[in-house]
Amino acid sequence: MAFKPIWYVLITPVGGTAQDVSFYVSDMTASGGGGLGSSGSPPSGGAVAIDIQDSTTDQASTFSLNLWDHENTGLLTQFGIGDEVQVWTDTRESQSDITETATVTTAGISVPVKAWLSLSDTSLQTSTSVDGKMWGPFAPVNPDGTIQSPPYRWIKVNSGSATVTYKAMPKRLTGLVTQYDTGQSGPNFKAIALSGQDYTSKTMNVLVTGAYLNQTYDYIIKDILSIYFPDITTNHVETGAGTVDYISFQSKAAFDAFGQLANMAGWDWYVDENKDFHWFSAAENPNPIVLTNTGANANVLEGSVKVTVDGTQMQNKITFYGGSYESSARTESRLGDGQTTTWQLTYPIAKYVSYANASQLTPQTPTVSVNGVAKTVGQDGIDTGMDFYISTGQNYITQAQGATPLASGDVLTVTYTYWIPLIIQQQVDASIAQFGVFEGAMTDSSQTNTATAVAMVQGQLQQHAWPIVYAACDSWEPTFASGQNVQFNLPDHGLNDQWMRVTQVHHQMSSEDYIVTVTGYGQQA
Known part of the structure; x- marks a missing residue:
């Protein structure tokens, strides 16, 4: 079982205005293949129209987007490095999933994807071939003629009326273009492939310098964001992680600074599709849907499960070498x-x-x-x-x-x-008793606070004192997101309703399929 996708894509060139390119997003199967091709060879294969790898904490999310300029509009020269890309995606789900109904005018309603059905401004008809349902992104028109905030998914037209049933489509990503490739195989087949990273990547390119004494984690995060990233909001920076006795950053990438704080607190972070910073407990943020390959609720594609138990990264005894503090x-x-x-x-x-x-x-x-x-x-x-x-x-x-x-x-x-070198050693006795000693070392010459160093070592031990279980599987459920805690029920692979932290959700969309690959990890139960 699988669902077909729908999408809505806006690209804002640097210094320009947003352009709706949903009409041009394509896997190019209509041209006989999926690759971009070249002037000497036609497209081939079966490319993915949209590819999003939603990641958290250890790397930025990435995306790739294929556009087919089938109307020869000059699309290949309109976009470039640094352009902002916004992507909304969903699946064409069953009628029972529709939860909102509204009456809108017909003006401006369309399904701007060439391979799908279209609604004109002058005709609102039911297509019996799709049982009265038309899928695609659109923007309803308000009574005063303004357009409601796009996009929505699902259009169900009631015959002979202008009643449209719809539901908001989830936004998956806001990112920046870091690379693009153009190709052509004939006068009517010009294509551009855009790729880049989400707004988390901005924190990789800025160095942070500062020191904090007896400040809460949320205060430190908000302070860094206010100084270096005024365009990133803090609506989801949660309190409750505790207080940092002392921490200093000397020309440290903000991405690494946030990662260090997350490791110390046992929390997680990312910048979402609305450019808002999330700081939350890694033990929370559950998704109610269980990933399972058994029973009536099975939602994992057959043959897609891969489970790895890895002991190569174990560290159950860690020595921390810091800077020096004054006696x-x-x-x-x-x-x-x-x-x-x-x-x-x-x-x-x-x-x-x-x-x-x-x-x-x-x-x-x-x-x-x-x-x-x-x-x-x-x-x-x-x-x-x-x-x-x-x-x-x-x-x-x-x-x-x-x-x-x-x-x-x-x-x-x-x-x-006199100066006292900061050296801390911590260990997990239960792990040592079971597996023997696996020693590791941490070095941070800028760190001179004992309590902070202990927190850093404890955070490392929590992640590495036991073998790590990695699980990945394909599903048609698009609601999973990195940073969530999800139950993996894959009994034939030794996972029985085991909670795991999702580190990556890979969305792949073509004209026929919407496949979601969920990757999570947890300690061996």
Whole structure:
């Protein structure tokens, strides 16, 4: 069982206005094939008219779109890199699926896809060949003559009247063109293939710099978006992920910064088809439809199931190597003997050490006293006129040259701070007991907060401490979306109503088929 698709596609050239190209979207089967062909060879194969790979978190969603300029309108030169593409798609479903009815005028109603039936402005007739139903995207006309926000799917015409039954068509993607190819095989077969990525890809091209202290996850996300992405809204940025003690980004791609926050919180994110940012708990966002290949509710295409259990990415013991953080103040005392002018301290003094992250912080200046009387201290080779000097990167303090050595019994007191390298190690004992040790390492020299580092390691362990189950299958259900949690009931493959997080939904549409490939992953049950 499968459904035929319908679609509505708008392309907005850079600096231009939106153009409805639904009429030209085609798999080009009407020309005898599906490929673009060339001047020397005709189209061949059986191309997909629209291909959308809806992804979340680890990569941007992608799309490809084939347009056939069968009316020789100059379509090949109208679009280019950076153009915005909006796509609505759905299936031609049963009459029982219709839930809304409205009476509209006939003006402006059409089904702008050449392979399908069409309604003219002057005639609204029922076609008995399709049992009174006409499929396709259209924009109903309001009483004042304005067009309602497109698009809708399903047109069911009642014979002899202007009553049209319709339902809103889901929007699948808003993206930007990153590549296009043109081809021609005859004067009446000119085609252009557009491909690109959704608005999530914009976060890959912008570097973020900033630091946040005791701020909630949603605050950090909204702040980054307001500074770097004012065109992306935040209507679906949820609260409740908790508070970040400290985190800093130094020229880090926003995509990676959002991914780091998601990994720490155990949440998920993406930019949707309306250019709105979604930040939500990965444990929530369920889809009520179960993907199953058994029983009366089977909705998985036979022979399409693939399940992989992967232990190659396991990490159940992780060591995190961060930057360095400043210690609390430490006080040490040394005794004079009438001869010694240089004393060794336990650690190099932070103020005079070029260490990981030292350049980003202002460490405490050390204090020095002799028998309780304050003395001046500076950096050897740079400062002058001081009582004591400290060499860069060394744990020694020295009296000024020519000064009288401290007498026997004199007490030299130094209060200073030093750098502590941030090293965190966490493990999952239950996984180690079952599978043995699988060690991994994480490195982020910009990270100096212990609590944040622990959260990052815990997020990594949650994803990799156990074997991962990947499942993919084809269905005709178009309601699945990346980021959802879906039950996979594929008992002959060892999955019994197992909840899995959807990482990709692949929509492929031709004139005859609408196939949806759903890919999810979860930990081995």
